[in-house]
Structure formats: structure tokens, C-alpha cells
Amino acid sequence: MNNQFIQKINIDWNKIDADSYLRNIPTIKDLQALELSNSVTFFVGENGSGKSTLLEAIAVAWGFNPEGGTKNYNFSTYDSHSDLHDAIRLVKGYKKAGWGYFLRAESFYNVATMEEEYEEYLSDRYHEKSHGESFLAMLQKQMKPNGLYIFDEPEAALSPQRQLTLLTEIYRCAKQDSQFIIATHSPILLGLPDAEILSFDEGVIHPCEYEETESYQVTEMFINNREQLLKNLL
Numbered sequence: 001m002n003n004q005f006i007q008k009i010n011i012d013w014n015k016i017d018a019d020s021y022l023r024n025i026p027t028i029k030d031l032q033a034l035e036l037s038n039s040v041t042f043f044v045g046e047n048g049s050g051k052s053t054l055l056e057a058i059a060v061a062w063g064f065n066p067e068g069g070t071k072n073y074n075f076s077t078y079d080s081h082s083d084l085h086d087a088i089r090l091v092k093g094y095k096k097a098g099w100g101y102f103l104r105a106e107s108f109y110n111v112a113t114m115e116e117e118y119e120e121y122l123s124d125r126y127h128e129k130s131h132g133e134s135f136l137a138m139l140q141k142q143m144k145p146n147g148l149y150i151f152d153e154p155e156a157a158l159s160p161q162r163q164l165t166l167l168t169e170i171y172r173c174a175k176q177d178s179q180f181i182i183a184t185h186s187p188i189l190l191g192l193p194d195a196e197i198l199s200f201d202e203g204v205i206h207p208c209e210y211e212e213t214e215s216y217q218v219t220e221m222f223i224n225n226r227e228q229l230l231k232n233l234l
Helices: 051-062 105-118 131-142 160-174 214-224 226-233
Strands: 006-011 033-035 040-044 088-092 099-104 147-152 179-183 196-199
Touching (some): 006 051, 040 160, 051 099, 051 179, 099 131, 147 160, 214 226
Parallel strands (some): 099 147
Antiparallel strands (some): 006 033
């Protein structure tokens, strides 16, 4: 039984302009529907494969601010999101999410700045911490039971050790009736037990095993054959 907050994503391409760049992204252009039945779903794929574009559209369709934050955040420093969210219809479950958060690594600075304005007396003053410390602190603060969390490259500012910390936090929160949709290149986060991994490579979204991801394969190849690999590259 599918108990997730977002169970399915439908796309009505009649609402997308004929000359939109979205129609040139191989993995997305023929996508009509995508089911989400796991408490943690990872989007993986090469840069430009469309995973962040789809993730962002899902977040905006849910009601999140395009640059990130909770549903209470309403600001714009640069309007860069696509119009894909206008064509998306979310099939929602019967449960209501008690909380939620959208993280975009590229706009974290803007969200941290607005956090000080929105929560002046409760602010954690993220700009007074190192980038990695503030990144993890914000994620830990926002992850609560019974929530929907959409993260775009949450590993961007984190050391391998901090990525392990985030992995345990995601696992704990997922066990408390939360749903995560995460775009990532991190072989550490992708190792989360029981998560579903959806690859955006090869022109179509398809499930794949952890060992089949490029993140794992390239990392394994580098660790096991570092000298030979660097010799060939350099």
C-alpha cells in the first residue's frame, strides 16, 4: 500500500509551450507520469539529465518557494525556475504532511539570509557558522516526523563525515512517516538502506541498483585504480 504524501506525478504537456527547452531534455520530454511509492526516492543522473528540473517542479507544485525553504517562505532573488510545475498534477495520499522543506544547494545563501528576517528572534544565524556547519544545522532543524522533504544535492557543502550524519538523519526521519525526494551525486547518501534509486540516464527514468549508479562506479574505480586512472587522465 502506498502511504506517501506524493504518490504519483502526472504531466500535461499541452500546458508547456511548443518551443520550451523542456521538450529538448530527453529524459523528461516523453514523461507522462511517475509513481513514488518509497519513503526515500533518489534521483540520479549526469548533469543536464533533468533530475533537478523535475525535482524543482515537484517542489513548486507542492507549494514550496522556488528558491527553497518552507511553505512560509515567499521571496525571489532570481526567477530561474521552469514552467514545468504548471503542467504537473500531484496525486496525493490521504495523509496530510505536518511539515516540509525544500532545499536547493545553489540558493542556500539566499534562504539563510531570509531565515534571519522571517525568524528574527528564533534564527540560528547560519551566516555566523561555516558553510558546511550551517548547511547541516538547517537540515537537522527542519527535518521532523510526518514531513515532506525535497532536497537538491544536499551533499554539496558537506564533508564525507557530515554526509554520514545526514544519512542517519534521513533514515531516522523516514522511519517516522516522512517522505524524501532527493537529487544527489553522493555515493554515501545513495547507500541508504531500502531507498529507491531512479536513474535519469539513458533517456528514460528507470529504477537502478546502488552498484549500477555512476556515482558508485566512478568512486569505486578511482579508489581501486587511482594511480592508473590518473595516469590515463593526465
